[in-house]
Amino acid sequence: MIRNIEGVSFLNMSDTTRLDAPVLQRNLDQVRPELRQDLINDYRNGEVSADDLANKAFIRQEEDDDEVAYHEAAHYVVGGGISATIIPSSEARGLTILRPDPIRTLGDIEKVMVTCYAGGMGSEMRGRGARGCGSDIGQARFLARLHSRFSGRDPRALEQAAEMSARCEVHSRRYQIENIAHKLRRRKTIRG
16 A cells, blocks of 8 residues: 655555555646645546546646636636736635725725626536635625625625626626736736
């Protein structure tokens, strides 16, 4: 039984796997931390061998980068971005910087809420659910509560309206979002 492989000591493998520990370690080192657990589960379930792990890791990472590119592209297009990147930093898998327009009216708050929800809609363009949108949704909910203090409207109704507006915006700007996402995939960062 192999245990205590540096970085993957939580694996519990049987003697029959004939695992080459350095191969597994090298292949797992190539994978971003958030994808490692999925690959380890696939290995445990016998869906992938240690040798095939690197190839599957590469494919998963490409799919993940693609999803992040569409997510950030949607923020960029709908919110009028200055720059966007899919280079991970700390816990963020990507980042979009928007124009610093001052928020003066309730309509401005609604526009920022729509931009927050647009990222999830962009991720859904890739055929998978909106993953990694937790902080965007949290920001939109905060803005809905802020809006409701001044307008007296129900925050849940504001969230639903912003989500529907984001869905319409993303659908109507689909080609722009796809174009920006492809640029992000090639360049990793875009400006202006």
